[in-house]
Amino acid sequence: MFNIILFGPPGSGKGTQSEQLIAKYGLKHLSTGDLLRSEIARQTPLGLEAKNLMDKGQLVPDEVVVGMIASALDANPQARGFLFDGFPRTAAQSESLDKLLRLKNTEIGVVLALEVGEEELVKRLLNRGLTSGRSDDTNEEVIRARIVEYKQKTTVVADYYKQFNKVVHLKGEGTVEEIFAGLCSEIENRMS
Ligand code: AP5
Numbered sequence: 001m002f003n004i005i006l007f008g009p010p011g012s013g014k015g016t017q018s019e020q021l022i023a024k025y026g027l028k029h030l031s032t033g034d035l036l037r038s039e040i041a042r043q044t045p046l047g048l049e050a051k052n053l054m055d056k057g058q059l060v061p062d063e064v065v066v067g068m069i070a071s072a073l074d075a076n077p078q079a080r081g082f083l084f085d086g087f088p089r090t091a092a093q094s095e096s097l098d099k100l101l102r103l104k105n106t107e108i109g110v111v112l113a114l115e116v117g118e119e120e121l122v123k124r125l126l127n128r129g130l131t132s133g134r135s136d137d138t139n140e141e142v143i144r145a146r147i148v149e150y151k152q153k154t155t156v157v158a159d160y161y162k163q164f165n166k167v168v169h170l171k172g173e174g175t176v177e178e179i180f181a182g183l184c185s186e187i188e189n190r191m192s
Contacts, residue, residue, distance in 0.1 A: 001106045002027075002081040002191055005088070006183075007158060008114030010146040011121040011128075012172045013179060017114070018085045020180050025187065028079040030072050032065045032087040037134075055135050057145030059089055059153060066096045073100055081109075090153050094160045110190040111161045112183055114172030118147060 004027065006014045015031065022029045036054065039047030050060045069087060076082075088094040101107050116124075122143050129137030136142050161167050168186045172179060 001079070002109045002187075003084070003101065003106060004081070004187065005084045005108055005111040005157075005161070006114070007111050007167075008172055009116065009118075009121055009150045009154075010143065011124040012114040012116045013176070014085045014114065016176055017180055017183055018083055020176075021183060021187075022083055024184065025081065025083075027081045027083040028072075028076050029083050029085060030069060030087065031085040032068060032089075033085075035068045035072070036060065036065075055142065057136060057142040057149060059149055062090055062092045062096070065089070066093060066100075069097065070100055073104065088157050089150075091156045091160055094157050108161065108164075108166055110186065111158065111167045112186060113158055113167055113169045114179070115169055116172040120173060121147060 002025070004021070006018055006021070008014055015033075018029050018031065021027065036047070036050045040051045040054075041047070046064060050064065053060050065087060069084075073082070084097070088097050098107070122140060125137050125143045126140060128134070129139075136146065158167050168190075170179065170182050170186065
């Protein structure tokens, strides 16, 4: 089993690259953002609570997302590996993920960190907001709040995995194909 964390700020291309990576390597895609949006669409109590925070650009509580990931891991016992997208986002989530994976006798193989300048992130997300229907993409203030939240709470995730020598930084600007090729090359280095 080979497990990957695709890491980076909002708009860095995690979702875009995930689609191609899961197809190429046969991984199960676990995006906490997508899982939360599915709860919102079904108007569950969890979804209604999460929407309130997501619309302000704030993270939802650790126990909520860790619970969702634990259920998803249990629901996919046959997976060849997992691609985590948008998770973990805090030091506590990183530690919880490692514990959950240890219980399944596996671990994170590599953390691929996409790097994109702030103004490019804002431009990409405002542009996506024209068609995505995502309420957190339509307002520049909320987009900037998401980036602040990333800097304050999420950059520590890379520091956490650095101590295990698992982090690779890659340029997230350029064509989707160029970035995909760089990601594949790092994955294959680590797999071999
Ligand atoms: P989430 O859904 O995870 O959103 P995000 O991290 O803000 O990331 P995005 O989906 O906005 O961006 P992305 O990096 O996937 O980029 P994409 O490929 O789409 O989280 C949303 C919210 O949920 C959070 O704010 C939080 O409230 C909550 N949440 C989620 N997980 C949580 C957790 N673990 N803990 C707590 N709360 C959590 O690309 C963006 C745009 O750029 C697209 O339009 C794309 O077409 C374009 N693009 C992609 N690549 C390129 C390229 N190379 N050049 C030009 N444009 C490109």
